Amino acid sequence: MAGIVNYISESYNELRNHVTWTTWPEAQRLTIIVAVFSIIFSLAIWGVDTVFSSIIEQYFEWIKS
Secondary structure (H helix, E strand, O other): OHHHHHHHHHHHHHHHHOOOOOOHHHHHHHHHHHHHHHHHHHHHHHHHHHHHHHHHHHHHHHHHO
């Protein structure tokens, strides 16, 4: 049990004294960048999925005929 307490104590000390945290404005800016790129990437995947779905649907219609 002492090992776990020591680990938690050292982890807290590391986070408190040795980690460089970003400033609040930079964190906001980076969050917006990630959100924008996530939206763009999801729209690109949706577009490719829609195109491939149409192609596959046309292929199966062609085979049925």
